[in-house]
Amino acid sequence: GAVVSQHPSWVICKSGTSVKIECRSLDFQATTMFWYRQFPKQSLMLMATSNEGSKATYEQGVEKDKFLINHASLTLSTLTVTSAHPEDSSFYICSASYLAYEQYFGPGTRLTVT
Amino acid sequence: KQEVTQIPAALSVPEGENLVLNCSFTDSAIYNLQWFRQDPGKGLTSLLLIQSSQREQTSGRLNASLDKSSGRSTLYIAASQPGDSATYLCAAYSYSGAGSYQLTFGKGTKLSVIP
Numbered sequence: 756g757a758v759v760s761q762h763p764s765w766v767i768c769k770s771g772t773s774v775k776i777e778c779r780s781l782d783f784q785a786t787t788m789f790w791y792r793q794f795p796k797q798s799l800m801l802m803a804t805s806n807e808g809s810k811a812t813y814e815q816g817v818e819k820d821k822f823l824i825n826h827a828s829l830t831l832s833t834l835t836v837t838s839a840h841p842e843d844s845s846f847y848i849c850s851a852s853y854l855a856y857e858q859y860f861g862p863g864t865r866l867t868v869t
Numbered sequence: 870k871q872e873v874t875q876i877p878a879a880l881s882v883p884e885g886e887n888l889v890l891n892c893s894f895t896d897s898a899i900y901n902l903q904w905f906r907q908d909p910g911k912g913l914t915s916l917l918l919i920q921s922s923q924r925e926q927t928s929g930r931l932n933a934s935l936d937k938s939s940g941r942s943t944l945y946i947a948a949s950q951p952g953d954s955a956t957y958l959c960a961a962y963s964y965s966g967a968g969s970y971q972l973t974f975g976k977g978t979k980l981s982v983i984p
Contacts, residue, residue, distance in 0.1 A: 787969055798958065798974040799913075804965070848912055850972075857901070858972055862912040 758782050759851050761861035768839055768868055776834045776864045778849030784829035785851035789858060790822075793846040805832055839868045871896045871963045875975035882949055883983050890944040890978045892959030897937045900962040900970050904933050904944050907956045907977070916957075917944070949982045956980070 758781040768774045778788060787806050791799040803819075805811040805826035813819045821843075823835040832851075836843055844867050850858040872895045882888050894902075901920050905913040917926045917933040919942070925934040932945040946953060956977040965971040 789972070798976040799960075799972075800974075801971060804969060804971065806969075846910075852970075857903070857915075857918055860905075860913045860915070865910070 757857075757859040759785075759849065759859045759861040761849055761864050763864060764862060765865040766867070768866070770840055770868055771838055773835055773837045774839055774866060776836075776847055776849075776866075778832045778834070778851065778861050780830050780851040780859070783851075783853050783859075785832075786829065786854055787852050788826055788832040789850045789852075790824060790832075790834050791848045791850070793848060793863075799848060802834075836866065839866070841868045844868045871899075871961055871971075871973040873959055873961050873973050873975040875957075875959050875978050877978060878976065879979040879981075881981040881983060884949060884951060886949050886982075887945070887947050888949055888980070890946070890957050890959075890980070892942040892944070892975055894940050894942075894961045894973075896961075896963060897940050898963065899937065900964060902933075902935050902942050902962070903960050903972070904931075904942075905958040905960065907958060909956075913958065946980075949980075951982045951984050954980055954982050 760779045762777045790802045802817045803811045803813045811824035826832040848863040850860045852858045874893045876891045903918045904916040919935040930947040935942045956979045958977045959975045960972045962970045
């Protein structure tokens with residue numbers, strides 16, 4: 756149980772384009788979903804927290820107009836990187852939790868912007 | 870703001886050795902503490918989760934302890950194997966308001982087990 760999937764697992768896009776990453780909880784309803792970013796040899800940094808049906812709460816320093824998060828249902832959250840640039844290249848990981856319990860992590864999405 | 874520190878940043882041991890990874894956190898008012906494993910280029914694998922009311926958790930060759938008063942947790946790996954080579958991350962759950970809990974990660978300890 757408690758499986759979280761992400762799609763795509765890796766994506767390459769050109770500078771200036773937008774890319775969407777999906778995060779799904781497969782066997783439970785996720786009241787809260789989290790998005791993290793991990794740069795090479797760095798730890799995970801929380802980008803934003805989203806509750807189903809509400810606007811996401813972004814961490815300080817994260818541009819909400821650049822990283823659009825939608826949590827439209829209890830099993831799906833999406834992260835859209837708009838007008839991507841090479842410095843946005845990173846490993847993006849989502850997690851999902853039911854109420855205030857343990858977070859379950861997706862396998863991550865490797866984004867490369869050329 | 871919670872800060873999580875892991876020492877050492879890297880560790881190399883011969884196969885069969887027992888080892889301890891250290892984690893410290895600044896805010897003792899944590900909800901849970903969790904240890905993860907991350908292989909290169911991969912996502913996170915949860916190893917052990919210790920609830921704030923617990924002092925330790927065990928799974929196979931792994932044992933994690935938690936001392937909230939001193940702000941420390943340790944992950945003990947017995948009889949290390951080359952397959953244990955990975956980066957181990959410690960993360961603390963802290964209450965962030967409105968019924969939500971956030972995870973703060975350490976930078977990890979990169980473990981290499983030499984055959």
